Structures are given as C-alpha cells and as structure tokens.
Amino acid sequence: MNLFKLNFFIFLSCSMILFFVGIYFMYFNMIYFMEWEMFMLNSNSIVYVLLFDWMSLLFMSFVFYISSMVIYYSNDYMSEDKTKNRFLYLVILFVISMMMMIISPNLISILVGWDGLGLVSYCLVIYYQNEKSFNAGMLTVLSNRIGDVCLLIGIAWMLNYGSWNFFIYSDYFLSMYESKFIMGMVLIAGMTKSAQIPFSAWLPAAMAAPTPVSALVHSSTLVTAGVYLLIRFHDLMxxxxxxxxxxxxxxxxxxxxxxxxxxxxxxxxxxxxxxxxxxxxxxxxxxxxxxxxxxxxxxxxxxFKALLFMCxxxxxxxxxxxxxxxxxxxxxxxxxxxxxxxxxxxxxxxxxxxxxxxxxxxxxxxxxxxxxxxxxxxxxxxxxxxxxxxxxxxxxxxxxxxxxxxxxxxxxxxxxxxxxxxxxxxxxxxxxxxxxxxxxxxxxxxxxxxxxxxxxxxxxxxxxxxxxxxxxxxMSIKNFLIINNQKELLNFLGTMWYMPIIFSYGISKKFFEESGKLNKLFDQGWSELLGVQGLYNYLNNNSNILQMIQNNDLKLIFLFFIMFMMFLYLIF
Incomplete structure (x- = not known):
C-alpha cells in the first residue's frame, strides 16, 4: 500500500471518530480542557493547553474528511510528479498545523499552528518553482505575516492578565482598556488570514499551488482559520x-x-x-x-467548495x-x-x-x-x-x-x-x-x-x-466594452478594486526604485571602487609582483644575493 492510500485511511478513520465524539460532546454539552506541563523554569510553569468541545471536534472531523479525500485524489493528480511524497508530507504538516490551531484556547499555542499554516502554505504555493509561483508565495506569506505580528502584539499585551488563556478572562475582557487593543489586533489577524479587504490580493494569487492543495486550503484550512479565530473570540468581542x-x-x-x-x-x-x-x-x-x-x-x-476545486x-x-x-x-x-x-x-x-x-x-x-x-x-x-x-x-x-x-x-x-x-x-x-x-x-x-x-x-x-x-x-466582454464604453469601470471591478496594484505593487514599487538607486550609487559605484573591488585590485597587483619574484629566475637569485652581500657589508 502506498503512502497516499495509507494516509487516506488514517485521516478518514480519525474523521469518523471525531465526528461521533463531537456529537456526543454536543448532546451532553461537555467541554474538556487538557493541560500538559512541558517544563518548569524558576517557578514559572510552561503549560500547553488543549480545548475539546463540540465545535473544535466537529471542525477537526470535517478537516480530516476533506483532507482524506484530497489525499486520495492527489494519488492520481500528482502521479507524474517525481517529488509527490514531499507534496504529501507538506499536506500532512498543513493539516497538523490546522489541528493545533483548532484545539488551542491559548494565544501562544494558537500562534504555533497559525505560523505553521503560514509557512507550509508558502511551501505549497511555490511548489511548482516558477516565477509566478515565487511571486504569489511571497505575496501570500508577507500578507499573512501582518496577522502573525498582530497576534504577537496581542500576546505581549496579554502579559497584563497573567496568562494567555483568553477563555478564562471572558468576564473581565471588555471592562479593561488593554482588551480593546488586544481585540483590535486579533481582528486584524483574522482579517489577514481570511483575506478580507484590504488584504484580499493574496487569495487569488495563491492559486499558483497545485489544485488538490487549493481544494484543501480554500475549503477548510488556511482561509477559514481567521473566521474560526474570530468565532472563538466571539464572546469577548x-x-x-x-x-x-x-x-x-x-x-x-x-x-x-x-x-x-x-x-x-x-x-x-x-x-x-x-x-x-x-x-x-x-x-x-x-x-x-x-x-x-x-x-x-x-x-x-x-x-461543496472542496468538490468545486476537485472538479x-x-x-x-x-x-x-x-x-x-x-x-x-x-x-x-x-x-x-x-x-x-x-x-x-x-x-x-x-x-x-x-x-x-x-x-x-x-x-x-x-x-x-x-x-x-x-x-x-x-x-x-x-x-x-x-x-x-x-x-x-x-x-x-x-x-x-x-x-x-x-x-x-x-x-x-x-x-x-x-x-x-x-x-x-x-x-x-x-x-x-x-x-x-x-x-x-x-x-x-x-x-x-x-x-x-x-x-x-x-x-x-x-x-x-x-x-x-x-x-x-x-455577450462577450469585447462587445460589452464597445456598446457601453466603460473600460475603466470594468477594469476597476475586474481587478478587485485595484487592490493587487495598491496593496502589493503600490507599496513595494517605491522601495524597489529606491533600492535600485542605492545599488547603482553605492554597491556598483564609488564604494565598489574604493571598497572591496579596489582592495582586490591592489592585492592582485601586489601578488603578481610577489609571484614574479618567487619564480626561480637565476638572474633574480644572483641579484638578491649581491644585494644581500652589500647589505651585510654596510652593516658590518
């Protein structure tokens, strides 16, 4: 049995088990917190907390089910790919990162899964290794990085509470000033991951990934992480x-x-x-x-979105x-x-x-x-x-x-x-x-x-x-333009309100231009001549002279011998 089939059976089994456990938890209105004390440092306990309730269990069940079908589907779709096992490992890592995010009631453990999603999604978007994929991957990872930074700022501000388990502080959250700042950061983080305005440009660009990945990413994992985070913070907001x-x-x-x-x-x-x-x-x-x-x-x-991508x-x-x-x-x-x-x-x-x-x-x-x-x-x-x-x-x-x-x-x-x-x-x-x-x-x-x-x-x-x-x-778009003469309007609507231009090219263009000027003036200008390149030329010329001296030339040996004897004569 190949790896794809094995993982299909494992994921499908996990999905079924989690689904029935989730229904059981919902029926009896149960919530389980599990704490794993990783280590203790100077009376500070580093604890990894897991939250199991009907919501997290059902969501995990759905993620496992869609992942199992996508992996089985990929067995044929990626059959011509020489590195298809690497693709499978990336998909499994992606699902594990999503699981870590789903069952975390703690901002730090959420960040572990959150960052895992960002990193693995970058690896999957650039999977085909061409210029378009690299550009799309960079846009994806940098857009998501904004959300990561906002979560880190939220973690720093939650130091005021004494713990990062936000579930514990739901009664006090809105009455304290710091909570509004933390909520703002969490909101921006959720918006970046779920590609809301003005962070929408990366989502269509991420289509550079293989189609089975798109079926997984755009249905139940990466883009829904932001919505799920805000659902978890619903009571606090x-x-x-x-x-x-x-x-x-x-x-x-x-x-x-x-x-x-x-x-x-x-x-x-x-x-x-x-x-x-x-x-x-x-x-x-x-x-x-x-x-x-x-x-x-x-x-x-x-x-239905996973099915749409598969078709x-x-x-x-x-x-x-x-x-x-x-x-x-x-x-x-x-x-x-x-x-x-x-x-x-x-x-x-x-x-x-x-x-x-x-x-x-x-x-x-x-x-x-x-x-x-x-x-x-x-x-x-x-x-x-x-x-x-x-x-x-x-x-x-x-x-x-x-x-x-x-x-x-x-x-x-x-x-x-x-x-x-x-x-x-x-x-x-x-x-x-x-x-x-x-x-x-x-x-x-x-x-x-x-x-x-x-x-x-x-x-x-x-x-x-x-x-x-x-x-x-x-009516074709061409005829529509001729009839209505509304080229600019259609261009505006068709390019997501110029969002890719404004929020990706618009921000980076000036920096690229200025860095090009600096490169021309300094790296390839006077600093090149007076710096490393100048030093290289100087050492190169001197080493050529030394090389000529060190050649076993009889004339030079006699000349040096005579100079040495004259030197001794002058001294003594």
Missing part, C-alpha cells in the same frame, strides 16, 4: 465596535469578490474569488452576532494545464461525471434548495433580514447573493453550453479512478452534509417572522442573478 467594523468589511469583501468573479476567465481564480465571497458572508453574519450560524456556514461551505482540477488535468474557461464548452459529452459533480457543487454554492449551501445561506439571509441592520448592509447581502448566482451560471455556460473551442483532436477523458472516488466522497457530503449538520446543530428555540415580500427576496435575487449571469455570458 460582542457588543463592541469591532463587530460593526467586521460586518461592514465582510459585506464589502463579499460584494467586491462577487463583482470580480464575473469578469474573470481563469477557472481557478473564479473559484478563489467565490471562496473570498463566502468568507465575506461568514464574517458579515459573525459581525451581526450569529456565531453559531457563521460556524455552520463554514462547515457547509467547506464541503476544476479534473478539467485542468484533462486540458493539459489550461485554465482559461473560453477554451471549454460542451464538456458534458466528454466528462459527464465531472460535470455533474461540478453542477452539484455550483448549485450548492448558489443555495439550491435541499443541497448543503441552502441550509446555511437561506438561514443567514433570513436572520439578517430580521436583524436591526441599515439598508446598505441589507443591500450588500442580497446583491452579493445575486452575484454568486451570476458567476456560477456564467461558469456553467462556459463549461457546458457554449461550443468546444480547444484542439479539434479531442483527448478528454475521466479514466482516473482515484480522482473520481475523491470527488464521489465529496458529492455525497455536498448533497446531504447541510441537512445533517442542520439537524445536529440547531434546536429551534426561535421563530423567523418575515413579511411575504422579504421571505421571497432570496428566490427573487437568485432568479435575477441567474438571468443576468446568462445574459453576461452571451
């Missing part, structure tokens, strides 16, 4: 201005990424922007104070690593199982009734409609839902409805049993996972009361989004 900020930023991120996905042609980037949109939805509903609902959407989203990976694999959706079309004739899976995950993403996404998205929109929000937030929530349907329909149009536009010699097939099995495992959960988790997690203590029109708003927005998505697909 409620009724504060931080949740109002989170609500606005989450809604803007959701709107921005939904608009961007409608003008994108890279298959993986469309799905990445879709992930960004769903993260904005999680952050928005968390900002309204519905912590359990945000966690519920985090779990259901993980199921995209199968298509890219068959197309010889081509990711442009304009080449695709009529794929149902060549890859029926993959396209059925893609449509199931797409419909779950749109909130199709009785699929995984419906249970969380419909509930989120109805709870938001009942909340005391202003019109801007209400408008952004519903418009962003419509935009989700738009880019999903657009993706379906380009993969299924339009004519096939690639090489006429078609070699598309889906013979890979490993990849199909991995997708089948996720299809099952994308269909039944939402209803299952709904029945497990929610006890109906409150009733949703909405007017007839507000109750129908969700279905109206979905139908409008589907129609607009189809219309947008029919």
């Amino acid at each position: 409620k009724n504060s201005i931080f949740f109002d900020i989170l609500l606005l930023i989450g809604c803007l991120t959701m709107f921005m990424s939904g608009m961007g996905a409608n003008y994108e042609f890279d298959l993986k980037k469309i799905i990445a922007l879709s992930t960004l949109s769903q993260l904005g939805l999680m952050m928005g509903i968390l900002g309204l104070g519905f912590m359990k609902l945000s966690f519920f959407h985090l779990l259901t989203h993980a199921l 995209a990976g199968m298509i890219i694999h068959c197309f010889g690593n081509v990711q442009d959706i304009r080449y695709m079309g009529k794929l149902m004739n060549y890859m029926p199982i993959t396209l059925i899976s893609l449509n199931i995950s797409n419909l779950a993403l749109c909130g199709m009734p009785f699929l995984a996404g419906f249970y969380s998205k419909d509930l989120i929109l109805e709870m938001m409609s009942m909340s005391e929000t202003n019109f801007l937030i209400y408008f952004l929530f519903y418009i962003s839902t419509g935009l989700t349907v738009m880019y999903s329909v657009r993706l379906v149009y380009y993969t299924m409805m339009k004519n096939y536009s690639y090489f006429s010699f078609v070699l598309l097939n889906e013979n890979s049993k490993f990849m199909l099995f991995g997708m089948a495992g996720m299809v099952f959960m994308a269909i039944f996972g939402g209803s299952m988790m709904m029945w497990i997690m929610f006890s109906w203590e409150s009733m949703i009361m909405l007017t007839y029109v507000m109750k129908l708003m969700v279905i109206i927005v979905i139908i409008m989004g589907a129609w607009l998505g189809y219309e947008l697909s029919l």
Whole structure:
C-alpha cells in the first residue's frame, strides 16, 4: 500500500471518530480542557493547553474528511510528479498545523499552528518553482505575516492578565482598556488570514499551488482559520465596535469578490474569488452576532467548495494545464461525471434548495433580514447573493453550453479512478452534509417572522442573478466594452478594486526604485571602487609582483644575493 492510500485511511478513520465524539460532546454539552506541563523554569510553569468541545471536534472531523479525500485524489493528480511524497508530507504538516490551531484556547499555542499554516502554505504555493509561483508565495506569506505580528502584539499585551488563556478572562475582557487593543489586533489577524479587504490580493494569487492543495486550503484550512479565530473570540468581542467594523468589511469583501468573479476567465481564480465571497458572508453574519450560524456556514461551505476545486482540477488535468474557461464548452459529452459533480457543487454554492449551501445561506439571509441592520448592509447581502448566482451560471455556460473551442483532436477523458472516488466522497457530503449538520446543530428555540415580500427576496435575487449571469455570458466582454464604453469601470471591478496594484505593487514599487538607486550609487559605484573591488585590485597587483619574484629566475637569485652581500657589508 502506498503512502497516499495509507494516509487516506488514517485521516478518514480519525474523521469518523471525531465526528461521533463531537456529537456526543454536543448532546451532553461537555467541554474538556487538557493541560500538559512541558517544563518548569524558576517557578514559572510552561503549560500547553488543549480545548475539546463540540465545535473544535466537529471542525477537526470535517478537516480530516476533506483532507482524506484530497489525499486520495492527489494519488492520481500528482502521479507524474517525481517529488509527490514531499507534496504529501507538506499536506500532512498543513493539516497538523490546522489541528493545533483548532484545539488551542491559548494565544501562544494558537500562534504555533497559525505560523505553521503560514509557512507550509508558502511551501505549497511555490511548489511548482516558477516565477509566478515565487511571486504569489511571497505575496501570500508577507500578507499573512501582518496577522502573525498582530497576534504577537496581542500576546505581549496579554502579559497584563497573567496568562494567555483568553477563555478564562471572558468576564473581565471588555471592562479593561488593554482588551480593546488586544481585540483590535486579533481582528486584524483574522482579517489577514481570511483575506478580507484590504488584504484580499493574496487569495487569488495563491492559486499558483497545485489544485488538490487549493481544494484543501480554500475549503477548510488556511482561509477559514481567521473566521474560526474570530468565532472563538466571539464572546469577548460582542457588543463592541469591532463587530460593526467586521460586518461592514465582510459585506464589502463579499460584494467586491462577487463583482470580480464575473469578469474573470481563469477557472481557478473564479473559484478563489467565490471562496473570498463566502468568507465575506461568514464574517458579515459573525459581525451581526450569529456565531453559531457563521460556524455552520463554514462547515457547509467547506464541503461543496472542496468538490468545486476537485472538479476544476479534473478539467485542468484533462486540458493539459489550461485554465482559461473560453477554451471549454460542451464538456458534458466528454466528462459527464465531472460535470455533474461540478453542477452539484455550483448549485450548492448558489443555495439550491435541499443541497448543503441552502441550509446555511437561506438561514443567514433570513436572520439578517430580521436583524436591526441599515439598508446598505441589507443591500450588500442580497446583491452579493445575486452575484454568486451570476458567476456560477456564467461558469456553467462556459463549461457546458457554449461550443468546444480547444484542439479539434479531442483527448478528454475521466479514466482516473482515484480522482473520481475523491470527488464521489465529496458529492455525497455536498448533497446531504447541510441537512445533517442542520439537524445536529440547531434546536429551534426561535421563530423567523418575515413579511411575504422579504421571505421571497432570496428566490427573487437568485432568479435575477441567474438571468443576468446568462445574459453576461452571451455577450462577450469585447462587445460589452464597445456598446457601453466603460473600460475603466470594468477594469476597476475586474481587478478587485485595484487592490493587487495598491496593496502589493503600490507599496513595494517605491522601495524597489529606491533600492535600485542605492545599488547603482553605492554597491556598483564609488564604494565598489574604493571598497572591496579596489582592495582586490591592489592585492592582485601586489601578488603578481610577489609571484614574479618567487619564480626561480637565476638572474633574480644572483641579484638578491649581491644585494644581500652589500647589505651585510654596510652593516658590518
């Protein structure tokens, strides 16, 4: 049995065990703290604390399940890669880092898993070792480094409390001045990891990683770490201005990424922007104070988003690593199982009734409609839902409805049993996972009361989004520009509101220019001549003279002998 199959069975077993233990903990409302005293230094006890409750156990179960399917899928996807075992070890390290973060109620142990995620994600993004991957990896790791620094500052400020176990101080947190600063730092850390505005540029760039990694990273591990951290800090942040900020930023991120996905042609980037949109939805509903609902959407989203990436990976694999959706079309004739899976995950993403996404998205929109929000937030929530349907329909149009536009010699097939099995495992959960988790997690203590029109708003927005998505697909972008003459507007919307330019190139450009000038003036200018290079030339010339002297030349030997004798004669 190869390593991929072995890890698949181990991870799947862990997932099943953790799932049933998590349900047991939820049913009996149990929370376990486990303390491991690592060592003692001058009466200071260094303790590693673990927290096991229904939330951490269920989340770990989902991460293990998706990881097992991704590893099984990778057995075929990475089969041509000579270093596929290294890839597997990196994925396992990635999952372990996520586990350490999930079960930590302590800021320092959270940082261990948090930094592990950042480091291993960098290694995975630069896995293909080309210039694009290196640039994407650097953007990813430096964006996440901001969050790491904020967590470190939060750790330093928690010295005032005597311990870093933030669960213990929940009653006193908001009454103390330091807590507001710590909360601000944790909020920024969560926003960087979950790629909220203005840190959104790294998420589409991270698509340079292998597709199985994208399926894992963008569903249940790296990007959800920020949301999970803020869910854990929910009790300490409620009724504060931080949740109002989170609500606005989450809604803007959701709107921005939904608009961007409608003008994108890279298959993986469309799905990445879709992930960004769903993260904005999680952050928005968390900002309204519905912590359990945000966690519920985090779990259901993980199921259908992993499947969406797996289907995209199968298509890219068959197309010889081509990711442009304009080449695709009529794929149902060549890859029926993959396209059925893609449509199931797409419909779950749109909130199709009785699929995984419906249970969380419909509930989120109805709870938001009942909340005391202003019109801007209400408008952004519903418009962003419509935009989700738009880019999903657009993706379906380009993969299924339009004519096939690639090489006429078609070699598309889906013979890979490993990849199909991995997708089948996720299809099952994308269909039944939402209803299952709904029945497990929610006890109906409150009733949703909405007017007839507000109750129908969700279905109206979905139908409008589907129609607009189809219309947008029919007219090409070129014709759209000629008709409306709105090139700048579309450029603005399609490039994530110029965010990659402003927050990556914009910040680094001036530094690069100045360092280039310094390099020209100093390193390659006078300091080169008067410094190391000058010293080298001086020593080189003198060593040539010494070399000439040390050559066994008879004339020189006689000359030195005569000079030596004259020297002795003068002295004595």
